[in-house]
Amino acid sequence: MPRRHRLLLPIAASLALAGGAGAAPQAGQPAAKADARADIAKRLDIKVEDVRPSPVPGLFEVSSGAEVGYVSADGRFYIDGDVFDMGTKQNLTEDRRMRSRLALMAGVSDEDAIIFGPKAGARHTVTVFTDMDCVHCRRMHGEMAELNRLGIRVRYLMFPRGGPGSDSWSKAEAVWCSDDRRDALTRAKRGEKVTAKSCDTPIAAQYELGRQLGITGTPGIITDRGEFLAGYASAAYLGAYLEDPAATSAK
Numbered sequence: 001m002p003r004r005h006r007l008l009l010p011i012a013a014s015l016a017l018a019g020g021a022g023a024a025p026q027a028g029q030p031a032a033k034a035d036a037r038a039d040i041a042k043r044l045d046i047k048v049e050d051v052r053p054s055p056v057p058g059l060f061e062v063s064s065g066a067e068v069g070y071v072s073a074d075g076r077f078y079i080d081g082d083v084f085d086m087g088t089k090q091n092l093t094e095d096r097r098m099r100s101r102l103a104l105m106a107g108v109s110d111e112d113a114i115i116f117g118p119k120a121g122a123r124h125t126v127t128v129f130t131d132m133d134c135v136h137c138r139r140m141h142g143e144m145a146e147l148n149r150l151g152i153r154v155r156y157l158m159f160p161r162g163g164p165g166s167d168s169w170s171k172a173e174a175v176w177c178s179d180d181r182r183d184a185l186t187r188a189k190r191g192e193k194v195t196a197k198s199c200d201t202p203i204a205a206q207y208e209l210g211r212q213l214g215i216t217g218t219p220g221i222i223t224d225r226g227e228f229l230a231g232y233a234s235a236a237y238l239g240a241y242l243e244d245p246a247a248t249s250a251k
């Protein structure tokens with residue numbers, strides 16, 4: 001399921017209950033208020049602070065975590081898509097997502113991550129949501145030495161795709177509760193069994209954070225500029241992308 005649909009579905013349901021998103025406009029309908037955020041928030045059952053004027057007159061921006069959509073000023077029509085400034089060719093929607101991702105990531109401390117960094121100063125830091133059984137996560141971790149050589153610091157957060165109670169969740173807990181988390185994570189990604197005594201972990205919070213960021217699969221990479229890269233990225237690609245995204249065409 002595309003990542004923006006987690007925002008779209010509950011809003012679509014709210015619109016249907018409120019009278020139908022696809023209903024035809026009624027003749028003589030009064031003009032929308034200049035600031036209709038409170039009315040929109042009430043109609044869609046969301047927080048007022050999640051609604052803001054968009055760059056397009058007559059549309060309001062609606063956000064949930066790092067997911068963004070647009071709604072008409074009367075709260076009846078929802079648009080799932082990106083808004084571009086044709087003058088500058090700038091993706092205004094993605095700019096908003098990037099700012100939202102950075103705001104969400106600001107609440108994550110290094111103490112709640114498993115970090116693999118270069119010995120010298122890092123040129124870039126990426127946060128990677130990972131699953132112990134994910135084939136592409138293992139492939140990416142196998143390039144850690146090269147990632148570090150390129151000056152890329154990797155912060156791992158846990159995103160067991162099976163969710164709470166799954167085998168992948170138990171493996172993540174065992175890694176986190178190990179005395180040497182870096183070694184345990186590397187061994188788990190090699191397919192080795194990792195055991196450790198039970199402890200308090202941040203896995204549930206990290207899993208929820210991933211959901212707020214729109215992550216549905218792993219690896220999910222958040223750059224230090226707030227971009228989101230879904231899936232495996234080679235060390236060579238990631239190094240080039242972090243230096244100049246515009247010059248990087250494809251993985």
